[in-house]
Amino acid sequence: MEATGQKLHKVDGLTTLGENGIVHTICDEEEVAFSNWINNNLSDDGDLVQLLPLDPQSQELYTKINDGLILCKLINLAVRDTIDERVINKKNLNTYTKLENLTLSLMSAQAIGCAIINIDADDLFKGKPHLVLGLLWQIIRIGLFNQIDLSNVPGLLRILDKDENVESLRKMSPEDILVKWVNYHLEKAGCGKKLGNFTNDVQDSVIYTHLLHQIAPKGSGVGLGPLSVDGNVDRAGAMLEEAEKIGVREFVSAGDVSNGVYKLNLAFVANLFNKYPSLPEPDVEEVELIVAADKESREEKTYRNWMNSLGVSSCVNWLYADLQNGLVIFQLYDIIQPGVVNWKKVVQTFRKLQSMMEKISNCNYAVELGRELRFSLVGIQGKDLYDGNRTLTLALVWQLMRAYTLVILSQCTHANDGKLVGDKDIIEWANQKLTASGKESSIKGFQDSTISNGRAVIDLIDAIAPGSIDYEMVKDQGESKLSNAKYAISSGRKIGAKIYALPEDIVEVKPKMVMTVFACLMARDYSGTKN
Known part of the structure; x- marks a missing residue:
């Protein structure tokens, strides 16, 4: 919940259907915080010399993101190598090449898990404030939260209670982990206070002052002086001066702290954690626990981002914990086939004593719906989803993603006869498209080993959007496969294909993900527009 006291202004927005004007409320603090974050993290990028620094007070954030360069760089800052730099238009930009960059940034943001519903490249080009800030927050949040896990910070085991284990940590959201991390340090500091939220609990800066003092490196000069300052705003200012000593004065002003602005205080704490987790390294026994714990696979990450x-x-953070009650699965069914879910059968608020049975009941209904949609769910029961059985959960999730992909494809091809486009249709289309464009490549199926060099995908993209591929970037020697695959994925997104797969999926010829790549390219070809 946002606290009061934020500086807000209103901007007019018009719907695409020409309805009455809609008024969107913009948070000035977010404009300032996001501008400063961009300046501090991208100022050394040679491609952004003409754009940075942004003036946080002038609203030029909205005009300077309209060529897509800042957004592309910010996405790569959040999740490294998401966008192949070779694909970004960087010089002599015109309206068309700027829109290409914006399309690339939107499709790439979607691939890392940003919800970009009702937003397109034209909205960003026009600098619509509420849409720009909404997208920026999602990208920044993903980047900040990426490091909050055991693989990056093994010491996170230290924040767990006696009755908790590695599996308990997995089930926590990044926000919950940050709260436990803060409280761990407050207890070590003997503070006597506990953090419960990122709004009211931080307004007096007492928690922040103790936290900074506890995590700061020895000799940094960070002290508890702000505690003797009267007034929340002045105390927050003094606390931020202490934060400045160790380079963590990011996202918040004194006013943002004293007003309890949720997003910015959450970002402030996440940045503190990323720079100074200050947790003891695990011992030998604990290291064994961490090693034994299965890490999120590429496939799982792709499904989660989708x-x-x-x-x-x-928000889905850990696939098996967050699908356990069935609610996310029902939402996906409703997106794939609107109206298929009878929500009267779904328990949405769980009672403490009955929650296990209610969640299993939901999962049973989820399996039942899958069978109605002709999913292959042999041997899968609701209890398997509730228990987080990886193999069986992934079997359902893949079929959900496949069904979604084919429904979108069928809509684009205008196949409204109730029959979905199938694998054979996609393969036939791909080969016909390649042949008609004079390309030498072809595919026999989604397990065709020749797909691994990326050539077929690259040629197909050029066939869909002639001239979109710079063939000087395509290599046939040495370590070229991964390079080609990276170029192919980003090039596909640049022309508006909603590709979730990763370059490694092409190199390793993972048939499930390869199928989605070709299906998304086919949908892009039939739609004829850069979404």
Whole structure:
């Protein structure tokens, strides 16, 4: 919940259907915080010399992101190598090449889990404030939260209670982990206070002052002086001066702290954690626990990002924990086939004593719906989803993603006869498109080993959007496969294909993900527009 006291202004927005004007409320603090974050993290990028620094007070954030360069760089800052730099238009930009960059940034943002519903390249080109800030927050949040896990910070085991384990940590959201991390340090500091939220609990800066003092390196000069300052705003200012000593004065002003602005205080704490987790390294026994714990696979990450990009109401952080109650699965069914879910059968608020049975009941209904949609769910029961059985959960999730992809494709091809486009249709289309464009490459199926060099995908993209590929970038020697695959994925996104797969999926010829790549390119070809 946002605290009061924020500086807000209103901007007019018009719907695409020509309805009455809609008024959007913009948070001035976010404009300033995001501008400063961009300046501090991208100022050394030679491609942005003409754009940075942004003036946080002038609203030029909205005009300077309209060529897509800042957004592309920010996405790569959040999730390294998401966008192949070779694909970004960087020089002599005109309206068309700017829109290409913006399309590339939107498709790439979607691929890392940003919900980009009702936003397109033209909205960003026009600098619509509420849409720009909404997208920037999602990208920045993903970047900040990426490091909050055991693989990056093994010492996170230290924040767990006695009755908790590695699996408990996985089930926590990044926000919950940050709260536990802060409280761990407050207890070590003997503070006597506990953090419960990022709004009211931080307004007096007492927690922040103790936290900074506890995590700061020895000899940094960070002290508890702000505690003796009267007034929340002045105390927050003094606290931020202490933060400045160790280079963590990011996202918040004194007013943002004293007003309890949720997003910015959350970002402030996440940045503190990323720079100074200050947790003891695990011992030998604990290291064994961490090593034994399965890490998120590429496939799991792709599914998670896909779900989040569709705007499911509960953010998916760990696939098995967050699908356990069935609610996200029902939302996906409703997106794939609107109206298929009978929500009267779904328990949405769980009672403490009955929650296990209610969640299993939901999962049973989820499996039942899958069978109605002709999913292959042999041997899968609701209890398997509730228990987080990886193999069986992934079997359902893949079929959800496949169904979604084919529904979108069928809509684009105008196949409204109730029959979905199938694998054979996609392969036939790809080969016909390649042949008609004079390309030498072809595919026999989604397991065709020749796909691994990326050539077929690259040629197909050029066939869909002639001239979109710079063939000087395409290599046939040495370590060229991964390079070609990276170029192919980003090039596909640049022409508006909603590709979630990763370059490694092409190199390793993972048939499931390869199928989605070709299906998304086919949808892009039939739509004829750069979404």
